[in-house]
Amino acid sequence: MTSRAYILHNSSMACNKQIIIIGAGAGGMMAAGRAAELGTRVLLLEKMDRPGKKVLITGNGRCNFTNTKDKDDFMAQFGASGRFLLPSFNRFFSGELLEFFARYGMTFKTKASGKIYPASGSSHDVVRALELYLARGxxxxxxxxxxxxxxxxxxxxxxxxxxEGDLPSTTVIVATGGASHPQTGSTGDGFRIAAATGHSIANLRPGLVPLVVKDPGKYKKLEGAGLRGVRVTAFSCHSNEIDTALTPQANVGRGLASKIPVAPVIESRVGDAVVTHFGLSGPAILEASIDIVKALENGPVSVSIDLTPNITIDELMSRLEEARAKYCSSNYLDILKGVLPQALIKSLSAMTDVTHHMVNNGVVSPESELFLQSVKSLRFDIERPYSMETAVVTGGGVSLDEIDPETMASKIITGLYFCGEVMDLDAGTGGYNLQAAFSTGFMAGESAAAAI
Ligand SMILES: Cc1cc2nc3c(=O)[nH]c(=O)nc-3n(C[C@H](O)[C@H](O)[C@H](O)COP(=O)(O)OP(=O)(O)OC[C@H]3O[C@@H](n4cnc5c(N)ncnc54)[C@H](O)[C@@H]3O)c2cc1C
Structure with a gap:
């Protein structure tokens, strides 16, 4: 990242006792409210025409703002960086956040998955509560x-x-968010601002994003196919080098149980996916994308999709044998009836270029084996993430080594603080990113107020 002309020096400028917060998103509003609550004068600067534009679009407008998971589970969602959040979580976690919103009249509902939303189903309630907090302070x-x-x-x-001109302050909090969905105002300015003052910026990359595959035309017949309850496994190798024997039987990867994937497996999870005109999307792909996009920085990445994770290839083969005995000549539709949707079987057989007949004159055709192998391991070579604009989170950001986790203060510039997604922190879906922005915002506001 180039540091452009953002580093500015002006020793003659008078500094007054007011905290300036850059960015009125989740973290910035919480930081501003908390600092003001502690009796400090706060100026909150927002480049858009109103605060909280990104918060409004979260969770499809319903805003999944936190989760019932405990701190350890929360930190696991942020991968190796998760421990950085512990002091902030110890100070202000989900319980405190729920109390906070309750104080501002918001009720909430908890999904079976643990995700927590405003009871009204509207993200406007979250922004309204935060605006009330700002007004009261x-x-x-x-x-x-x-x-x-x-x-x-x-x-x-x-x-x-x-x-609008220069504004003096000895205490500034950068709460500018990431670089995804720039129409909300989060355009990556904070990375440039921090870099210009000597901060290191860890590689910026889109997270929770669809994936573009190599040779997407090959999958044309599968376009639009919804793959439900499939196992998505990412490997750090080309697709023709995948050893399916290494496909984990349990979920492994960031925030998934406690198991650590063993190379070349990057991660493996069961969920829903969809084949698109450019590659892959759907919830399981978006979740896996965080670590896949990171792994792409170091070499080739491929994805293997097991369409029948609960049925082994041997079981599929014996079904074939049974069908052969029963019908003498059989086809995919009979054998996989009840296992895969008929439309998907047809698309897959068209894609693998085999006829419906798997057994001819009592002999299992080699194409049939190929077909069953693609049911168990439909392979894609990953080209790149779709785009930063469409990503839900930004991976990378201001290096955590340069921020004190106990205060959110910069270790490089005195009086400078950070909170939220501008830092090198990102998690999957579940309310983790917003909780992290609120927790670090609360901590930054409190520390900045104490410092001033
Ligand atoms: C479509 C979508 C859905 C999401 N859903 C969820 C969800 O349900 N649950 C969840 O936990 N997370 C969700 N997220 C992620 C979550 O929104 C972010 O992680 C969170 O908003 C980060 O908070 P923040 O305060 O760091 O940044 P933001 O909320 O992005 O706020 C940053 C603010 O800074 C302002 N700003 C930027 N640069 C400047 C500048 N130079 N000058 C002045 N102001 C500036 C911006 O305009 C913006 O208002 C979602 C994200 C997207 C894109």
């Missing part, structure tokens, strides 16, 4: 104000440079 919210850089003097923050 007397936070000055300034929309349509784009922050372009920090004003730094001898290693200390001294203010911010905005589209």
């Amino acid at each position: 007397g936070v000055e919210v300034r929309p349509n104000t784009n922050v372009m850089g920090l004003i730094v003097d001898r290693g200390k923050v001294c203010g911010v440079r905005t589209s």
Whole structure:
């Protein structure tokens, strides 16, 4: 990342006792409310015309803002970086967040999966509660104000440079979010602002994103096929090198049970997927994409999809034998009846270029074996993530090594704090990302108030 002209020095600028927070998203609003609650004057700058635009689109407008999981499970969702969140979670976790929203009149509902939403099913309730928090604390919210850089003097923050002019402050919190869904205002500015002040930015990459595959035309016949309850396994090798014997029988990977995948397996999970005109999408693919996109930085990645995770290839073969004995000549539709949707069997046989007849003159055709192998391991070579714009989260960000997890303070610039997705933290779906933004926002607001 280039540091552009964002590093600004101005030793003559007067600093006054006001915290400036850049970005009125989940983390920034929580940080602003908390700092104001502690008696500090707070100015919250937002480049869009109103706060919380991204929060409004979360969970398809329903906002899955946290989860019933415990702290260990939460941290596991963030992979190796998860431990960084422990001090923030110890200070302000899901219980405190629920109490907070209850204080502002919001009721919630919990899904069987543990995901928690506003009872109304509307993300507007979450933003409304946060805006009330800001109003009660007397936070000055300034929309349509784009922050372009920090004003730094001898290693200390001294203010911010905005589209409306320079504003002095010795205490600034960067809460600018990631770079996905830029129409919400999260356009990656925080990465450039932090880099310009000497912070390292860990590789930025889209997460929770569809995957573009090599040679998508090969899968044309499967386009639109919904693959339900399939096992998606990602391997760090080309698809023709996949050893299916290594396909795990249990879910392994980030946030999945406690099992660590053994190379070349990157992760494996059962869920739903869909074949699209460019490659793969669907919940299991989006979840797996976080670690797949990261692994693509180091070499080839392929995905193997087992369409019948509960039936082994041997069992499929014996079904074939049974059908042969019973009908003398059989076809896929009979053998896989009740195992896979008929439309999917037809598309798959068309894709693998075999006729419906698996047994001719009492002999199992080689094409039939090929067909059954593709039922057990439908393979794709992954080309790249679809796009940052369509991703749900941004992987990478301001290096956690340069932020104190006990305060969210920069270890490089005095008076500078970070919270939320601008940091090198990302998790799968489940309310983990918003809880992390709220927890780190609360911590940053509190520490900044204490510092000023
Ligand atoms: C479609 C979608 C659905 C999602 N669903 C969920 C979900 O259900 N549950 C969940 O936990 N997570 C979900 N997420 C992720 C979650 O929204 C983010 O992780 C979270 O909002 C991050 O909070 P934040 O405060 O760090 O950043 P944001 O909420 O993105 O806020 C950053 C704010 O900073 C402002 N800003 C940026 N640059 C500047 C600048 N230069 N000057 C002034 N202001 C600036 C932006 O306009 C924005 O308002 C979803 C994300 C997307 C895209």
